[in-house]
Amino acid sequence: MNNETDRDWADKLAQGDPSAWDKVYQKVVVAELKSPKIRQMLLKYSLSEHDLVGMLFEEMVGRQKISLYRGEGSLAMWLRKYIRGFVFSSDPRKHGELSIEGIASLNEDSNQTSFDIPIDDNRVFRNEVWAITHRCFRELWAEDPERAYILLLKTRFFLTSEEVKEFLDVSTSANVDQIFSRSVKFMRAAWPEKGA
Amino acid sequence: MKTPADKNVKFTFVSILRNDSRLSWRAVLSFPQGATAETSLSFDVQNLDGNRVESGILEIFGLKLPVEKGQAVLNYSQFILGKHETPISLIRPNLPKVPGELTFQ
Structure with a gap:
């Protein structure tokens, strides 16, 4: 991997190679999260680093944007611009980006049949986000439970694609990435509808 | 099939929202670390x-x-x-069958 050129890396990303995507996590997402402003916005918009990897996967593999990389400048810096774009346009009330991992921990001690009465604007917003997320997740579950399990395993329990493949007996880790990407896309699409 | 040797995973299923709180339930499915096909999994039903x-x-x-x-x-x-199965429900003595669903808790 040390002698790998950016072109090699881009080709592997296009093929959904798990090790190439692990490298994205380390060299692109983790690197970008060193910015306090980015971290603050992630928290504000209830996004996780795993959401960002899923969004990047959808953009690069799902929409084949990786083919636009021409080798001008480093691939890591090129991908970081996408990450910044995702974060800056992630207001959940407008665009539907969300993290079930970030939201669920706020409600660990309750369940969805009863809410504490919110006492400040932040909690009102958080509870609203949680309720909307629950409705979106319910639809994902009804569509295909396996997708919902994969979303949970990756965003809530931080399993790698290889671990999810073993856990759910999916044929390949590339399939896991594709299903995960579709799940994130589904949740994003459902969000504005449920939040309206 | 195998669960990770170093991560705990639990899936939580809950009753679909009902007006009558007596009907509500939750079931937590725990996966032991390093579980394989024949490993027993248990639901904690409350x-x-x-x-x-x-x-x-x-x-x-x-x-x-x-x-x-x-x-x-x-x-x-x-x-x-x-x-891939979605139907989930709990039947308790003297209570109607109550459907449920997976949640992200």
Whole structure:
């Protein structure tokens, strides 16, 4: 991997190679999260680093944007611009980006049949986000439970694609990435509808 | 099929919102670390008040699992076989059958 050129890396990303995507996590997402402003916005918009990897996967593999990389400048810096774009346009009330991992921990001690009465604007917003997320997740579950399990395993329990493949007996880790990407896309699409 | 050797995973299923809180339930499916096909998995089944469900039938993954003293058991391979099944419900004595769903808690 040390002698790998950016072109090699881009080709592997296009093929959904798990090790190439692990490298994205380390060299692109983790690197970008060193910015306090980015971290603050992630928290504000209830996004996780795993959401960002899923969004990047959808953009690069799902929409084949990786083919636009021409080798001008480093691939890591090129991908970081996408990450910044995702974060800056992630207001959940407008665009539907969300993290079930970030939201669920706020409600660990309750369940969805009863809410504490919110006492400040932040909690009102958080509870609203949680309720909307629950409705979106319910639809994902009804569509295909396996997708919902994969979303949970990756965003809530931080399993790698290889671990999810073993856990759910999916044929390949590339399939896991594709299903995960579709799940994130589904949740994003459902969000504005449920939040309206 | 195998669960990670160093991560704990739990899936939480809850009753679909009902006006009558007596009907609410939650069932937490725990996966032991390093579980394989024949490993037994257990559901921890509770009423809304947090007390265990003493007896009943948990219908899930296409199976009818007896609930005894708050526990229902199945094999990991049975979970995998039923991973595409959505119908879930809990039947308790003297109460109607109450459907549920997976949640992200």
